[in-house]
Amino acid sequence: MKILISNDDGYLAPGLSALADALAPIADITVVAPDSNRSGSSNSLTLDRPLSVFQASNGFYFINGTPSDCVHIALTGIMTEAPDLIVSGINQGQNMGDDTLYSGTVAAATEGYLFGLPAIAFSQVEKGWGELASAARVARDIVERRLEESFSDHFLLNVNIPNLSYAQLKPPVPTRLGKRHQSEAVIKAYDPQGREIYWIGPCGGQKDAGEGTDFHATALGHVSITPLQIDLTHNAQLAGLKKALA
Amino acid sequence: MKILISNDDGYLAPGLSALADALAPIADITVVAPDSNRSGSSNSLTLDRPLSVFQASNGFYFINGTPSDCVHIALTGIMTEAPDLIVSGINQGQNMGDDTLYSGTVAAATEGYLFGLPAIAFSQVEKGWGELASAARVARDIVERRLEESFSDHFLLNVNIPNLSYAQLKPPVPTRLGKRHQSEAVIKAYDPQGREIYWIGPCGGQKDAGEGTDFHATALGHVSITPLQIDLTHNAQLAGLKKALA
Amino acid sequence: MKILISNDDGYLAPGLSALADALAPIADITVVAPDSNRSGSSNSLTLDRPLSVFQASNGFYFINGTPSDCVHIALTGIMTEAPDLIVSGINQGQNMGDDTLYSGTVAAATEGYLFGLPAIAFSQVEKGWGELASAARVARDIVERRLEESFSDHFLLNVNIPNLSYAQLKPPVPTRLGKRHQSEAVIKAYDPQGREIYWIGPCGGQKDAGEGTDFHATALGHVSITPLQIDLTHNAQLAGLKKALA
Amino acid sequence: MKILISNDDGYLAPGLSALADALAPIADITVVAPDSNRSGSSNSLTLDRPLSVFQASNGFYFINGTPSDCVHIALTGIMTEAPDLIVSGINQGQNMGDDTLYSGTVAAATEGYLFGLPAIAFSQVEKGWGELASAARVARDIVERRLEESFSDHFLLNVNIPNLSYAQLKPPVPTRLGKRHQSEAVIKAYDPQGREIYWIGPCGGQKDAGEGTDFHATALGHVSITPLQIDLTHNAQLAGLKKALA
Known part of the structure; x- marks a missing residue:
């Protein structure tokens, strides 16, 4: 099995190494990740300048671009054969x-999915890399289950893993995305020259964290797996719009 | 009516001025846009540095950030009262x-939608600003129809306008998003020092451009209006995943 | 006379327009400036990506690069004939x-000087654009004196202008550069996530501001003009080094 | 002896590790370098955003800023006591x-010199890291000579080392800076969308490479050491300017 690995925390992030180390024994891996932390980069693509590909001493490729750039270039410029799976995180x-x-992590997986390939994004629920070995083992478990064989079409899975020891983790459950309240306000501050500056504020609290959501499952200690799709059409409103435009 | 206007081409783009000029007679407008071209920035938010807000001589605010940053800061740091509508483009x-x-244009509207407000993204089908006045008049028409009154919930509309004169344009039709084939390969080139560089390639050709899609409608000269949603959960695959994980 | 004009505050800065307006009646001007504020950019050149040249509706060219990039590209890629003078500010x-x-302002002039052309950098002593019209008139006066005819070689002049009305300003005097005490310490602060951040601190106080320096002249209300050179060899220490290495 | 080490190629560059490894046995070293390659950054300081300090697993600090930023922050925000020497490269x-x-390499050393400390910049004549171990041994030799004791004032030395084995290298000689012809023209090219782009061209050929220059010494296989100063006043032209302004 050939696996392409990327992330949005950059090629030096512990989460990337942990994922690569967990998958190397079971697959032929290629790692292509951003040169630096690109958290919050979403599906951003770099269109106004060319990108460069470098290779670190451990064999990881890194690119001065976004997670989407990395997967785009890996698939069409670095790998000679399409991978069987793309994982991010x-x-x-x-x-x-x-x-x-x-999320840039989800975006890296999404870029692979747009190329018609199965893709999985892995995230730890809490920051700080606590219980990373446990999360890496979960990632390997999920890859080994070959879930792609259960789907008629390719898939895009979004996996969130509580920061618990492997023994404490509860089994993976299928979930839908929860919903948050709107983000909190920007935080105004002043630079040393007295000029006003603005920091983007934290995201909002949980609005829909009911049973069946990723919020709910991970709060109980489960690994949550949400299958994603990328068609943003709002089919329910399409009917209403037809009436309104008639 | 209070309207917040943003875009991803930057605060100096002709499309932004045209939109502001078209809406100023019918609404109290506030313009907050990126300081430079941010095409392809998707929903990217700037989390690793603070942002600055400037004001141009024409009253437009501009920010050294992404389209999502602009709307986020406008709604929580600049405007004292929430707008009735957010438009982008x-x-x-x-x-x-x-x-x-x-799309950064759609992302600006999406950011407003996430704050619980109705939002519309406007784009011209072809580049080059041909028939921009016509597109601006269409934008005003659509805003004046007060479509928000037809929906029980707030909405996020994605409008694409063929570059035709106002007389030649066909009426707006409700559409779903089409689908493209996968993107073309990266383009390898060399910098003057002989180092390999990579340009992100063009997007793929149309795969689903059948009746009902935005591709189809605009090809016939219609203005297409697609209602969007942002829940990426793949409900159809959720059932299959339940079986696979059981 | 052909004059190339650049700056480091960006192509939209009031100081650039004022300079261009003051010189347009007496010369054939070309303006090529950075797309945004590049204060503190020194002689930085952009070597790792290509640059783009844009033109604003007022005819000014702007470039997504540093002041040195702008002059470099203006001289070898935009202007078909070498200018007689380069001015910055x-x-x-x-x-x-x-x-x-x-200083990026001085760097823009330095880049021209390195191409063998006479160059002048203009700065106002205080921030805030106070008495800008007066400074622009001084700049024109100095350009009109055709000082290049007094020098056997080309020159690089660094002009600082007190923010005074034209009537209050005292005549230009030749000066040497003063010296400052070392910069003040960085300013530590915290971002909203509690992570430590560092702002570069303000420059140090005046150490050599004695008679003959730019500090001294401008404090008295004079326009100071310092001829600059770019050979950093420390000739006085060269002898000592010879002994030490013998 | 306490030594601060920085560079402009970034904290992962082989030249930085080689220098740190060579000096660690003879001094108490602190390494603070840019997070990525900042070649060509000159004395640029980051004034419009705060900077962050990170620490790699090998103990090196790295900063999302320029070489000057790094030394500035190291001296006033990281090190509790001033170092005895600053080396760059x-x-x-x-x-x-x-x-x-x-040069960002020279700029890092210059920033230390501006803080009143002796500083040395080391560069290999050719790119590609050939004979890096030899260059590192030369750097250690020069540091161990304690040249600061031969100067009444602090110094700023610019050392260039031919890419030769240690046995083949000729002894260090004191030199002055040579001079180059003006840079070559920008290189115009086109991006895949057909838009014109510009690459900064290579530097010019040697104009003054006569005896006594760094160009001359290194061409003969010597290590060149040029003492630098930072007063840009052109004393020779000051007299001429006095006449012209009289």
């Missing part, structure tokens, strides 16, 4: 609910 | 099918 | 003493 | 003649 911090829209 | 070039995932 | 804030090392 | 490629103006 392990991200430092959760990508649940509406956060998935902003 | 008019973008230079289409945002149809899967492209919407990468 | 009018900068918002002084470039005196050791500050000249960091 | 080993740079990949020469910093001789007028190039020193653009």
